[in-house]
Amino acid sequence: MSHELDILPLEEWCNEGRQPLYISGPCSAETEEQTLATAKQIEALGKVKVFRAGVWKPRTRPNSFEGMGEVALKWLQTVKSMTSLKTATEVAQPKHVELALKYGVDMLWIGARTVVNPFSVQEIADSLKGVDIPVMVKNPLNPDVSLWLGALERINQSGIKKLMAIHRGFDFLKRSPYRNAPMWEVPIELKRRVPKLPIIVDPSHIAGKRDLLFDVAQRALDLDMNGLMIESHINPDKAYTDAAQQLTPESLGAMIDQLVVRRQKGNYDFQHKLEEYRSEIDKLDGVLIETLAQRFKIIDEVGEYKKNNNIAIYQVKRWSNILMDRVENGETQGINKEFLLKVLQLVHKESILRQSKKYKE
Ligand code: PEP
Ligand code: MN
Numbered sequence: 260m261s262h263e264l265d266i267l268p269l270e271e272w273c274n275e276g277r278q279p280l281y282i283s284g285p286c287s288a289e290t291e292e293q294t295l296a297t298a299k300q301i302e303a304l305g306k307v308k309v310f311r312a313g314v315w316k317p318r319t320r321p322n323s324f325e326g327m328g329e330v331a332l333k334w335l336q337t338v339k340s341m342t343s344l345k346t347a348t349e350v351a352q353p354k355h356v357e358l359a360l361k362y363g364v365d366m367l368w369i370g371a372r373t374v375v376n377p378f379s380v381q382e383i384a385d386s387l388k389g390v391d392i393p394v395m396v397k398n399p400l401n402p403d404v405s406l407w408l409g410a411l412e413r414i415n416q417s418g419i420k421k422l423m424a425i426h427r428g429f430d431f432l433k434r435s436p437y438r439n440a441p442m443w444e445v446p447i448e449l450k451r452r453v454p455k456l457p458i459i460v461d462p463s464h465i466a467g468k469r470d471l472l473f474d475v476a477q478r479a480l481d482l483d484m485n486g487l488m489i490e491s492h493i494n495p496d497k498a499y500t501d502a503a504q505q506l507t508p509e510s511l512g513a514m515i516d517q518l519v520v521r522r523q524k525g526n527y528d529f530q531h532k533l534e535e536y537r538s539e540i541d542k543l544d545g546v547l548i549e550t551l552a553q554r555f556k557i558i559d560e561v562g563e564y565k566k567n568n569n570i571a572i573y574q575v576k577r578w579s580n581i582l583m584d585r586v587e588n589g590e591t592q593g594i595n596k597e598f599l600l601k602v603l604q605l606v607h608k609e610s611i612l613r614q615s616k617k618y619k620e
Pocket of ligand 1: 286313370371
């Protein structure tokens with residue numbers, strides 16, 4: 260099946276030149292003051308073109324802040340009239356689309372939790388028939404490039420030609436430092452399949468915390484992505500949602516200043532393969548660490564057991580058996596004997612240390 264999206268190039272409807280498109284604003288529009296003050300400070304940076312703010316928030320659990328709804332659309336209208344920024348918000352239902360259009364929101368995006376459901380995407384697509392508005396489609400929660408592309412196709416088939424994808428990472432690798440694993444090979448594969456499709460990256464939802472934002476943002480630019488959506492808030496620590504990942508507009512400006520925009524265009528086949536390898540390595544490192552943690556957990560239990568039965572921690576015979584067995588196993592799998600010995604000795608040393616602590620408890 261071919262993926263011929265009938266879309267307009269980004270430069271024709273949004274961005275001049277090859278500068279990255281910057282979108283920023285709070286995770287949620289909380290109050291009129293917070294929304295307006297954030298927008299004004301963002302505008303003053305002179306770098307951001309579009310103001311984002313969540314009006315309906317898809318929360319994991321009930322009874323948390325679920326967005327201000329329609330009243331917040333009025334605040335976005337004020338942002339539009341009082342600043343030079345365009346406005347954007349998330350829509351998850353036809354009703355949201357209807358209201359966002361009523362209040363003149365300039366751009367819409369479909370969130371990761373909605374994109375996983377083709378029925379919901381189709382309903383949104385149907386509600387967009389005959390409307391000329393830019394739509395951004397976030398990746399689904401799971402790393403499925405076809406599901407992501409399918410959502411883009413549904414929106415496109417409703418006649419939306421100002422179309423863009425947003426990479427916000429995947430709810431996949433629990434033991435990575437990120438809130439959502441970037442798995443860069445997935446957006447690269449999307450770009451490879453549909454080279455003309457603009458893709459921007461959302462470092463905020465990938466990183467989940469402020470100190471990882473810069474690296475994710477720089478990586479996005481290094482991979483020739485078309486822009487960044489970054490959450491910002493006048494008082495991030497007090498934000499109702501996603502407090503740990505939002506920046507003040509001032510820090511956002513400083514961060515954008517530090518980012519390096521590369522000139523070289525990516526070869527997507529090469530990048531895709533490379534990122535696939537890197538993701539595999541990330542996963543295996545996760546497995547290594549998890550396995551070590553499990554081993555130490557059992558070591559602790561054995562320590563407890565030995566202590567309760569008054570048995571010596573160190574048992575020479577068992578250790579030499581372990582060494583012989585493991586080194587032999589490693590050698591048959593192409594692992595250097597000296598290297599494996601060092602690793603095993605380190606693990607053994609740490610295990611004895613943990614068990615000795617048990618004896619002191
Ligand atoms: C958001 O942009 O605030 C949001 C809810 O994002 P996502 O759909 O990527 O989780
Ligand atoms: Mn958010």
